[in-house]
Amino acid sequence: MLIDVLPKEHMQQVEHIETWEAAIEFASKPLLEAGYIENVYVKNMIASVNQNGPYIVLMDYFALPHAKAGEGVNQLAMSLLKVNQPVDLKGNPVNIFIVLAAIDADSHMQSLREISRILADEDNYQRFISGDLEQIYQVLQS
Amino acid sequence: MKFLAVCGFGVGSSMVLKMSIEKACKERGIDCEVENTDISSAKGTDAAAIFTSHELGEELKDSVNCPVFPIKRYMDKEEVGQAVDQFQENGGK
Numbered sequence: 001m002l003i004d005v006l007p008k009e010h011m012q013q014v015e016h017i018e019t020w021e022a023a024i025e026f027a028s029k030p031l032l033e034a035g036y037i038e039n040v041y042v043k044n045m046i047a048s049v050n051q052n053g054p055y056i057v058l059m060d061y062f063a064l065p066h067a068k069a070g071e072g073v074n075q076l077a078m079s080l081l082k083v084n085q086p087v088d089l090k091g092n093p094v095n096i097f098i099v100l101a102a103i104d105a106d107s108h109m110q111s112l113r114e115i116s117r118i119l120a121d122e123d124n125y126q127r128f129i130s131g132d133l134e135q136i137y138q139v140l141q142s
Numbered sequence: 143m144k145f146l147a148v149c150g151f152g153v154g155s156s157m158v159l160k161m162s163i164e165k166a167c168k169e170r171g172i173d174c175e176v177e178n179t180d181i182s183s184a185k186g187t188d189a190a191a192i193f194t195s196h197e198l199g200e201e202l203k204d205s206v207n208c209p210v211f212p213i214k215r216y217m218d219k220e221e222v223g224q225a226v227d228q229f230q231e232n233g234g235k
Contacts, residue, residue: 052150052181053197058158058217066154100154109157116161116217 002114003141006098010034010079013133020089021046024065027081027097034077037101041072045099054090059119061129063089066100073101076108082136095129096136118142143174146187148194148202149216152180159193159216166223172230191229193222 010030017023024045031037044067049056057063079099086093098115102108118139119125128139145163149156156178163176179187181198185205192202192210199212209232211225 048150053195055149055155055195055198055214055216057215058155059215062217064154064158066151068151069153102153105153106157108154112154112157113161116158119217120165120219 002111003137005076005108005111006078006080006140008133008137010077011082011133011137012080013082014084016085017083017087020049020063020087020094023081023083023087023089023094023097024099027065027079027099030079031077031099031101036073036075036077038072038074041067041101044068044071049090054092057089057092057094059125061086061093061095062119063092063094063097064100065097066102069102069104073103075101076103077101078108078111080136082131082133115140143172143190144188145174145176146184146189146192146194147176147178147216148181148184148192148198149178150181150198152178152183155216156180156194159213159222162217162219162222163193163226165219166226169223170226170230172226193225 028042045065048067056065081097086095124139127135147156147159160176160178167174189208191208193213196212199210203210215221
């Protein structure tokens, strides 16, 4: 289940955050504190956007920061940050960041498949982007 | 027929893109296999077409023989669908 990988304790909401780099760092906090990832993974996620471009913005207002699987990752996990005021990620406004910490090439496939399926529904997508954490949590369980 | 979905590491975004391509192909009745991979592996892999970001596409297109379709939103089934349509309109070239 997606919620096993991305439980409520990994979700945060803030009003405003200055830069996308700060947003990725903040979004990573629950995973750092739980020991699921190391600082190097956070640095790698930011470096990837600078090196490879902003393709982690998978849909309008939704980004999936991640870096190389297993490098600075101790356990498969995800965390979520909702920023009420969109953050600019190289020309793309983003309200929701989901950090993906993958340990290998495919153990996170089921979770990504669930996110894809859920957000393919327009109503779900709208509630996901504009909702508070409770609404987001409900959408992700649907 | 094999398509490649490419991102920097071949684990996250490209896996999502692979799902979007599979969905678009299924809707269009196209029989294909989609593999997700990272940019350096993509350079040595044979495929009918490659789908990737604008930035990585620029880097890839000189080192592969197949068409490269830039995708902005990997999870946007309409955008991905349009790229698949374009591949077909071009006669698979």
